[in-house]
Amino acid sequence: MSMEKKLIGNFVEVAGTVMDIYGDKVVGEGTDWMRFEYMMKIRVSEDQIFEVKFSAKKSSKLYAGFTTLYDEVKTVAESGEDADRIRVTGKLVSNAFYSKGKLYEKVEIVVNSANREKEKKFENNASFATLGYIEEHKKLEDGTANIRALINEYSFNGRVRGHEITFNVADKDEVDDYLEFFKEKTVCSLEGMLVNKRVKVEIDPKDLEELSTKGTIGSAKKKILEENERRKKLREEGVFRNEMVLELTGGVEDISLEEIEHHKYPFLKEDIQDMIDDIDERLDKSLARDKERNPASYSVGIDDDDLPF
Numbered sequence: 001m002s003m004e005k006k007l008i009g010n011f012v013e014v015a016g017t018v019m020d021i022y023g024d025k026v027v028g029e030g031t032d033w034m035r036f037e038y039m040m041k042i043r044v045s046e047d048q049i050f051e052v053k054f055s056a057k058k059s060s061k062l063y064a065g066f067t068t069l070y071d072e073v074k075t076v077a078e079s080g081e082d083a084d085r086i087r088v089t090g091k092l093v094s095n096a097f098y099s100k101g102k103l104y105e106k107v108e109i110v111v112n113s114a115n116r117e118k119e120k121k122f123e124n125n126a127s128f129a130t131l132g133y134i135e136e137h138k139k140l141e142d143g144t145a146n147i148r149a150l151i152n153e154y155s156f157n158g159r160v161r162g163h164e165i166t167f168n169v170a171d172k173d174e175v176d177d178y179l180e181f182f183k184e185k186t187v188c189s190l191e192g193m194l195v196n197k198r199v200k201v202e203i204d205p206k207d208l209e210e211l212s213t214k215g216t217i218g219s220a221k222k223k224i225l226e227e228n229e230r231r232k233k234l235r236e237e238g239v240f241r242n243e244m245v246l247e248l249t250g251g252v253e254d255i256s257l258e259e260i261e262h263h264k265y266p267f268l269k270e271d272i273q274d275m276i277d278d279i280d281e282r283l284d285k286s287l288a289r290d291k292e293r294n295p296a297s298y299s300v301g302i303d304d305d306d307l308p309f
Contacts, residue, residue: 010152011089013087014194017084019075022039022041024036035056039051040052040053053110086115091153091154093107098287105166133151135164147167148165149188150276152267160271178248181251194247199242211227
């Protein structure tokens with residue numbers, strides 16, 4: 001690869017029809033770091049709808065534009081067929097946190113520019129391109145594979161902010177080729193499409209068990225019977241949700257140290273370690289908060305043999 005061509009560090013584009021705006025809030029009101037945030041749903045095709053996050057400090061250049069967009073944009077939810085079409089660009093980040101003793105990871109799209117369609121038309125799109133340090137591979141039971149990579153959100157004042165994100169190889173015939181191409185412990189460029197997939201939600205078996213109506217009558221019994229019908233339906237049909245998947249379609253392999261240094265990519269050995277340390281620090285803080293809020297989720301069970309009676 002030529003030293004003259006600089007690769008995209010972390011870029012995502014979503015273009016389509018504005019379905020809805022929700023979750024607006026002011027964070028840090030009255031402080032120097034006060035920011036306005038909201039979420040937007042964009043329909044790229046009939047069954048492909050993606051959420052993007054708008055977030056801007058009041059002191060930033062984005063603030064006025066994002067607040068104006070929030071006030072003026074026409075959504076399908078409110079305006080039907082008169083809804084605006086929009087093109088947003090931004091970065092991929094991972095919102096990883098602990099809740100009730102369990103670690104959750106969700107890829108988010110944080111917007112840094114947005115333009116409503118006017119005279120200039122644009123095609124619907126949902127794609128990404130990002131540099132990443134390949135951490136590990138995993139073949140899945142369905143014949144596809146996941147590639148776990150460390151990506152960078154920004155590099156500012158000597159500090160880098162990293163995110164661990166999973167990419168999917170959906171083409172079963174090319175899985176081995178992709179795993180060979182994106183070698184572990186190398187820096188690569190990963191390109192692909194955003195895809196919504198229907199994923200089955202795991203439910204605690206205890207929440208699916210049939211409840212006894214013993215000792216109940218009338219309205220109390222009726223409520224239990226209705227709950228048992230709901231649980232029966234869940235056992236038979238399951239619960240599903242849409243999950244955004246990053247499907248790989250191509251990329252550039254094994255970017256050399258010389259190229260990293262030449263283009264100042266934040267993927268030197270020390271940068272990678274800084275990103276990992278930063279992720280660990282954020283997760284440690286989330287874990288501490290969760291232990292404080294949900295202590296019962298971390299309590300250690302008592303063995304019967306330890307009981308004094």
